[in-house]
Amino acid sequence: MTDGMKPGQPGEGGWQSGHDPADAAEPEGHGSPHRVIGTPPPAEARTMLAAQDTAPEHVRELPADPDDPVRAKKVERLVAAIFTLAFLAGCGFIASYVLFTGHTLVGVQHSNMALGGSLALVLLLLGIGTVIWVRHLMPAVELTEERHPLRSTEEERAEFKETFEEGAEASQFVKRPLLRRTLMLASLPLAAAPLVLLRDLGPLPHNDLDYTVWRKGLRLWVYGANRPISPAEFDTPGSVISIIPAGYQDDDDALAKAAVIIIKFRPGQLHFTKENHPVNDKVVENWTVDNIVAYSKICTHVGCPAALYEQTTHHILCPCHQSTFDATRGAKVIFGPAPRPLPQLPITVDAQGYLVAKGDFDQPVGPSFFERGSFPQ
Ligand code: FES
Structure with missing residues (x-):
């Protein structure tokens, strides 16, 4: 409080607060808003919530307008300009959603960047505009809502203590230490369980997700029969069969990533590129044998086995969320979330005429993960 000033006297900053009790003595006709100088009066005198017995002339009211209309107009225009920018950024968010498709990793990155950036801008501008509005146009009046004391009365506390002690006595918890201690012992593992579960956060997968057990010369085995297969045995166009890497029939971890389907096509059905690198809509020719092509069976959406094959359309279907891949065009996605x-x-x-791998997949199989970015899209 400024020396020599009393609560309710005009003070620095803030808007004059109408019928303050301190103003009650002011003569009629001097009630127009004026700036309050000095430390605000105590909360009780400044409360907006008048007690039931408060006389109507002592109920405080918020001032309707700032006392500098010219400055207020400038602030209004500034806030309006900021809100207009927020509107444009919001339109940008909708446009980003429409314009950026997320069918490739790069596309998803651009889409996320545009969506996240525009949304952040909207929220930031709305926040800035609102803060300026509140600080410069709204009255700076302290509001106090009086509450009853939170502490229970002495009678209530005594009653609770008595009830608690009666309950403790009746439960025998205090009298029977053997029961008490064994109960606490039984609860200990439950208390420690969350700590033990932290172990599941590790170890880090490192590059386990990048590779499968397929390697040069490893035979393709027919799933279930666990035997190799030759192109001569698999010569009916439209046939499809599930394949596992030879010798890994009991290794579920390996099979979870290395499961494959092979499909036999008629000459001319496959759309080839001869180049020995991955492309999205062409089968790599020198990775096939007699129009037999091998694809990962692990859906690139969230990893379900994609092994339903529609012979007439050459579509591979994933049963989980209906992703559809064109088997004649390098298993290009033609529908669904993959x-x-x-x-x-x-x-x-190989030398015996059986199908073998020329190496591992050229990229990680299955769903996306953070570190996948360095691989072909
Ligand atoms: S896991 Fe295949 S579409 Fe979702």
């Missing part, structure tokens, strides 16, 4: 084609496994035949 973001990428099913990776193609390079295959050839």
Whole structure:
């Protein structure tokens, strides 16, 4: 409080607060808003919530307008300009959603950047505009809502203590230490369980997700029969069969990533590129044998087995969320939420004429993960 000033006297900053009790003595006709100088009066005198017995002339009211209309107009225009920018950024958010498609990893990155950036801008501008509005146009009046004391009365506290002690006595918890201690012992593992579960946060997968067990010369085995297969045995166009890497029939971890389907096509049905690198809509020719192509069976959406094959359309379907891949075009996604084609496994035949892998997949199989960015899209 400023020396020599009493509560309710005009003070610095803030808007004059109408019928303050301190103003009650002012003569009629001097009631127009004026700036209050000095420390605000105590909360009781400044409360906006008049007690039931408060005389109507002592009920405080908020001032309707700032006392500098010219400055207020400038602030209004500034806030309006900021809100207009927020509107434009909001339109940008909608436009980003329409314009950026997320069918490739790069596309998803651009889409996320545009959506996140425009939305952040909207929220930031709305926040800035609102803060300026509140600070410069609204009255700076302290409001106090009087509440009853939170502490219970002495009688209530005594009653609670008595009830608690009666309950403790009746439960035998105090009298029977054997029961008490064994109960606490039984609860200990439950208390420690959350700590033990932290172990599931590790170890880090490192590059486990980047590779499968497929390697050069590893035979393709027929799933279930666990035997190799040759192109001569698999010569009916439209046939499809599930394949596992030879010798890994009991290794569920390996099979979870390395499961493959092979499909036999008629000459001319596959759309080839001869280049030995991955492309999204062409089968890599020198990764096929006699129009037999091998694709990962792990859906690139969230990893369900994509093994339903529609012979007439050459579509591979994932039953989980209906992603559909064109098997004649490098398992290109033609429908559904899968973001990428099913990776193609390079295959050839060995000296005995059986199908073997030429190496691992050229990219990680299955759903996306953060570190996947360095691989082909
Ligand atoms: S897991 Fe295949 S579409 Fe969702």
